[in-house]
Amino acid sequence: MKWDELKTEPCSVARTLSVIGEKWTILILRECFRKNTRFDGFEAALGLPRAVLSARLKTLQEDGVLEKKINPEHAGRFDYILTKKGRDLRPVLLTMLAWGDQYMMDKPTMIVKHTLCGCDIVPELYCPKCQNKLEAEETRVVEVTQSSPL
Amino acid sequence: MKWDELKTEPCSVARTLSVIGEKWTILILRECFRKNTRFDGFEAALGLPRAVLSARLKTLQEDGVLEKKINPEHAGRFDYILTKKGRDLRPVLLTMLAWGDQYMMDKPTMIVKHTLCGCDIVPELYCPKCQNKLEAEETRVVEVTQSSPL
DNA sequence: ATATTTAAGTTCAAAAAATGAACTTGTCAA
DNA sequence: TTGACAAGTTCATTTTTTGAACTTAAATAT
Numbered sequence: 583m584k585w586d587e588l589k590t591e592p593c594s595v596a597r598t599l600s601v602i603g604e605k606w607t608i609l610i611l612r613e614c615f616r617k618n619t620r621f622d623g624f625e626a627a628l629g630l631p632r633a634v635l636s637a638r639l640k641t642l643q644e645d646g647v648l649e650k651k652i653n654p655e656h657a658g659r660f661d662y663i664l665t666k667k668g669r670d671l672r673p674v675l676l677t678m679l680a681w682g683d684q685y686m687m688d689k690p691t692m693i694v695k696h697t698l699c700g701c702d703i704v705p706e707l708y709c710p711k712c713q714n715k716l717e718a719e720e721t722r723v724v725e726v727t728q729s730s731p732l
Numbered sequence: 733m734k735w736d737e738l739k740t741e742p743c744s745v746a747r748t749l750s751v752i753g754e755k756w757t758i759l760i761l762r763e764c765f766r767k768n769t770r771f772d773g774f775e776a777a778l779g780l781p782r783a784v785l786s787a788r789l790k791t792l793q794e795d796g797v798l799e800k801k802i803n804p805e806h807a808g809r810f811d812y813i814l815t816k817k818g819r820d821l822r823p824v825l826l827t828m829l830a831w832g833d834q835y836m837m838d839k840p841t842m843i844v845k846h847t848l849c850g851c852d853i854v855p856e857l858y859c860p861k862c863q864n865k866l867e868a869e870e871t872r873v874v875e876v877t878q879s880s881p882l
Numbered sequence: 883a884t885a886t887t888t889a890a891g892t893t894c895a896a897a898a899a900a901t902g903a904a905c906t907t908g909t910c911a912a
Numbered sequence: 913t914t915g916a917c918a919a920g921t922t923c924a925t926t927t928t929t930t931g932a933a934c935t936t937a938a939a940t941a942t
Contacts, residue, residue, distance in 0.1 A: 583779045585755065585929090594832030594841055595762050595825055601836070602828075603758065605735065605900080612745050621919050629733045631901050636920065646835075658909040659918060667835055673827040675745055678752075681824060682744030685796075685817055686751070691744055735900090755929080771890050781930050786891065808938040809889060 601645045602671065606630050607638050608678075611664075611671060614648065619661040647671070751795045752821065756780050757788050758828075761814075761821060764798065769811040797821070 583591060588600035602608055606628065613619075613627050624635055639662060642648040647668035653659040664671075676694065683690050695701070733741060738750035752758055756778065763769075763777050774785055789812060792798040797818035803809040814821075826844065833840050845851070 585780075589836075592841070593762070594829045594837055596759065596832075597836035598828040598832035599758060603755075605753070605755070608749060608753065609746065612743070622917085625919095630735075631903095632920065633902090633922085634900060656910080656918090658907095670834070671831060674824065674831060677823040677827050678748040679744045681821060682746075682748035684820070686739070686747035687744055691742070772888085775890095781932095782891070783893080783931090784929065806889095806939080808936095 598674075601642075601647060602674070604638065604641070606634055607642070608675065610635070610638055610642070611647070611668070612675060614662060614664050614668065615672065615675065619663060620653075621660065621662075624662075642668075748824075751792075751797060752824070754788060754791070756784060757792070758825065760785070760788055760792070761797070761818070762825060764812060764814050764818065765822065765825065769813060770803075771810065771812075774812075792818075 583596075588596045588603065591597060591600075602611065609628050609630075610624055613624050618624065618627055621632075621635065621639070624630075624639075625632060628635075639648065639650070642662075643650055645667075646665055648662045649665055651661045651663055653661055679692055679694075683692050733746075738746045738753065741747060741750075752761065759778050759780075760774055763774050768774065768777055771782075771785065771789070774780075774789075775782060778785075789798065789800070792812075793800055795817075796815055798812045799815055801811045801813055803811055829842055829844075833842050
């Protein structure tokens with residue numbers, strides 16, 4: 583497989599990477615989730631070259647993850663806003679956050695709150711039936727089409 | 733920030749990317765989860781250049797995600813095995829799988845089974861208190877140290 | 883015992899991508 | 913109407929990736 587054929591691979595992980603797998607992309611999305619929505623905001627927060635930022639914002643729009651909107655009180659200034667498809671990437675970033683918090687930080691840095699009930703959330707997967715937290719070994723991916731299991 | 737300073741950023745997402753954010757890395761891990769554990773197995777499954785594969789396997793070992801083990805019944809052949817730290821990346825891949833299944837596939841390709849109770853799992857985040865599935869908007873990350881919220 | 887194949891790499895030149903600085907264009911504010 | 917700022921583009925340099933050929937060691941076949 584070639585890297586630029588990811589989008590047509592028979593694997594959902596590969597196809598997701600075709601959208602968020604380029605250098606800097608996930609960090610740009612992190613800024614969007616933080617409501618940092620402008621070109622120079624991304625640049626200031628991340629320090630990436632403008633040409634790369636420009637290219638990433640373009641493909642994220644093409645992939646339907648971000649929408650470019652004219653800033654209401656300032657034409658010639660733009661906001662890059664997450665679409666539903668983009669907001670639905672939040673679990674990906676939250677699981678990365680949880681893993682990084684556990685393994686890459688001296689001490690935990692984050693608490694995730696559920697805004698409906700106010701409780702603390704461990705961004706882990708739970709079994710909807712028995713309610714147990716899923717350990718790494720306790721899930722099995724079953725193939726339903728031609729795609730390879732995980 | 734420079735890309736190679738990710739590891740010291742005050743953000744768990746950034747630090748996680750320092751481990752899994754390079755080109756091909758997540759796909760190599762996907763193969764490990766599929767029990768494809770050998771150098772030429774990675775090469776055959778992914779078609780990436782050997783030099784890149786070699787470099788990625790080295791850093792994954794340095795980061796404690798993979799262990800290189802001599803194949804018991806075949807010296808001079810090696811298995812790259814996920815450590816606990818590596819297996820704990822499974823939720824990251826599962827959330828990517830779920831997103832890709834929803835947005836990048838013609839029809840769903842995967843069912844995730846809980847091996848303890850046998851039920852189907854939607855790899856989404858659930859609230860441990862009210863048991864509701866968390867929608868994108870319903871979580872809030874609260875800062876506990878100097879790190880920026882998500 | 884020797885030759886061949888296979889696995890797991892390394893090396894290196896060419897191509898592609900990222901980087902950083904300078905330049906452009908369109909608003910807004912003084 | 914001048915100056916500053918936001919949002920880019922352009923382009924030369926550096927870094928990374930790629931793909932092919934080469935290396936080394938162990939297993940297998942002759």
